[in-house]
Amino acid sequence: MTNPFADHSRDYWVLCNAEGQYSLWPTSLEIPKGWQTAFGPESWQNCLDNVEKNWTDMRPLSLLGQRDCPVPYPFREYFALDMDPIYTSLQQWDEMLRISVPYGDDAWLASSYKHVKCVMHDTRFSRETTKYDEARLTPIPIRTSVLGMDPPDHKRLREALAAALTPRHVEQMKPWISNMTEQLIDDLVAQGPPADLVEQFALPFTGHITCELMGIPLEDRPQFKAWCDGFSSTSSLTQEEVEVRMQAMYAYITELVGRRRESPSDDIISKLLRPEDKRLELSEIELIDLATILLLAGYDSTGMELANAIFVLLTHPEQTQLMREQPKLMPQAVQELLRYIPIDAHVTFARYATEEVEVGNTLVRAGDAILASFPSANHDPALFEDPHTFNIMRPRKPNFGLGTGIHSCAGKLLAIVELEVALSVLIRRLPTLRLAIPAEEVPWQPGSLLRSTLKLPAEW
Template sequence: MTGITEEPGPLTGQAPPPPVRDWPALDLDGTEFDPVLAGLMSEGPLTRIRLPFGEGWAWLATRYEDVKLVTNDPRFSRAEVTRRQVTRLAPNFAPRPGSLAWADQPAHNRLRRAVAGAFTVSAMKQLRPRAQEILDELVDGVVRDGPPVDLVERVLEPFPLTVVSEVMGVPPADRDRVHAWTRQIISTSGGTEAADRAKKGLYGWIGETVRARAVSPAEDVYTLLGAAVARGEITAEEAVGLAGPLQIGGEAVTHHSGQTLFLILTRPELTERMRARPEARGPVLDELLRYIPHRSTVGLARIALEDVELAGRRIRAGEPVYVSYLAANRDPDAFPDPDTIHPDRDPNPHLAFGNGPHHCTGAVLARLQTELLVGTLLDRLPGLRLAVPPEQVRWRHKTMIRGPRTLPVTW
């Protein structure tokens, strides 16, 4: 562990607080679990951390049951974070009104209703044929050109971004610049200025688009938002805050599916199982969702609104708290032998898409895309395998969401 900060001793009769640990955003290659997080987990279920930006320190909950409690307990507020400079990974901190990420109940439900219809199971079933068509066109080009190809460039980036753009209602002519903005927003390179420019560009474009869709007959998300604003259910500012994170969601699918395919293609037993039992691919993909370390450090904080006892310690009102879904998914009390991929793990109540009110809005869409990507590539590219040794695959650095930069394959 690095960067240990001791604080003055506790009051008489109280256990001393754990030391504050500096948690740098390590540039990790492959699917290695963050060694800093592993060390924090070994120290106890509730530790204290300091991230590269923001101010002060925050509690970190890593145990499965504690993570579920914090994320589903109204005593821990997301909205309160917007009034603070909490220690964080992102260089830029400019939360927008209307963002689901920063809303507490009942505002959260009011905002979520404006877009929920676009992400239901029924809506995803209707989307599936079009998503498959988009994917088939990309794979047709890969087959036509022959091996080797970089799957990230040819399929894993364009497919989720095209699908998300169609769900959201981004015109084809605008997709390249929208992608450039979303890619910069999830990057930690370029500093505050670059992130701020990207957010201003994206959110300005979203605002114009929502205003233009107020009377549109389409059924995309920007039209839903435009109509909700026109009915007075949400404000124009809230519509922009709602749409931004949904638009960025395509980036997460790109990086997660890259890690998924890397694991499948570097573990012969997984490759064989996925090919031999296509009807049973779902549980394997679910186990990889649990196993894959999809992000750097942690996501968004919460603030305790009152004193709360957790894991034998008292979190005082006003103190920030982070949870680690990655750690919860490796809790041996919830997942026996957690550091091993068990394709038949059952039950598998992983928290890869979050928990409680802030469970990922686009979870069903993300599952659909990953399922189509893996199944189509395995079915259409016989003998699919890496074209380079695993250690030569290049990985993304300076980013909040981990994944391969390139995935060279042959077949």
């Protein structure tokens, strides 16, 4: 009998253990305890190339990532919707890894479900970062409005927003969203395949809704993409270009707020300007910053999540068929998409400890930064069995796709309605929808804030 390790003509796994060490393993053998698959099954050579690319520091992880020995982060650029296998190790630790990031302070990396939940729910962690050189992956710290505040100001802004964007308002938008989606599909059908579902479906869809919500004329939508790239792109634009775009967006929103002050309408900015409860009146700068985050989140983040969701459906036809056959499954399918899609390229915005806090076995000192990975928490096998599999029938458990704690997504009801409606109409109207190029050739947006497909060529 030949030694299975000597037979390089068969398929192999790349395995990874809790110390971040890698091994090539023949698929014919049982996976040993303590090891997880990180890549494969693939040819021996492809597995070897993968190990050489990913395992650049031979020292065990437990010797690295201490306070005085931070590990450079991100570990590598993101690839499609893949999770970096190193998280599989980190999720098993009861300690956080110390990391150094491209800009600002060193930080602790929270990657297990337990640690991320602890950081997001403990009031001793603050989002008030102005007194620090914020630990971040983008050159310029982003003005995140409500997402950069602590209570009581945070509570006041959330209440103002909740009064302007009520569940009833979202419910009332549903028929309009459905009709608009049908119209977008009518246009696709009239034009005929192939089509780019990012440019011709996901972005027009979230663009229409953002314009409707904020009372922006539809003809202004083409400018959104350039502005949003200024916030989310870290590699394709120079710092000056980013600043020019951010300033253009602030100028536009300032002007829009001025217009709504003069002639109020039924949109969210007009409602924020004239709250029924006078306690919830916002300052000019609070209003402009809030409107900016609403435009970014409502148009760009939601458009990216929708494009990624369509990519997942097109690459998992058996799950999509199940959704088509049983439309009632759509709400749980959307929850699974929010869990499965790592919308953050790596981590979310930094939190700072206001006093000494223990997170697992890590002692976090006052003033230490934490960067939490929602994607890693959503792929933690301690909570989600077989976490890297997209399975709309998995038992329902709360995931962090829309965040958690006081800063959890303020537009979550609208976001969920948008995904449910867009995906339901798309798969019903175009039952033979498929990618027009191999999945590996789908291009991904460069940058380290959010991840998304750049183009989604499809046919039907």
